[in-house]
Amino acid sequence: MIISSTVFEAYLECDTKCWLRAHAERGTGNTYAEWVRQKSESYYDDGRKHLLAIFPENSRAIAPY
Numbered sequence: 421m422i423i424s425s426t427v428f429e430a431y432l433e434c435d436t437k438c439w440l441r442a443h444a445e446r447g448t449g450n451t452y453a454e455w456v457r458q459k460s461e462s463y464y465d466d467g468r469k470h471l472l473a474i475f476p477e478n479s480r481a482i483a484p485y
Contacts, residue, residue, distance in 0.1 A: 421442055431438035440447075472480070 423442075427438055427441050430441045
């Protein structure tokens with residue numbers, strides 16, 4: 421099993437939530453939680469784009485997700 425950042429974050433909140441995420445169980449849905457996740461991903465993407473813009477391409481190393 422590959423431990424991703426979302427699985428680790430779920431473990432910090434609740435070990436049952438971690439187990440469900442690790443086994444790809446589908447949730448019932450939570451509008452607020454989905455909005456928070458999208459907002460967080462948006463901030464992450466904006467920050468990544470900003471950092472890539474300020475450093476020249478030949479002086480950065482990019483690892484796979």
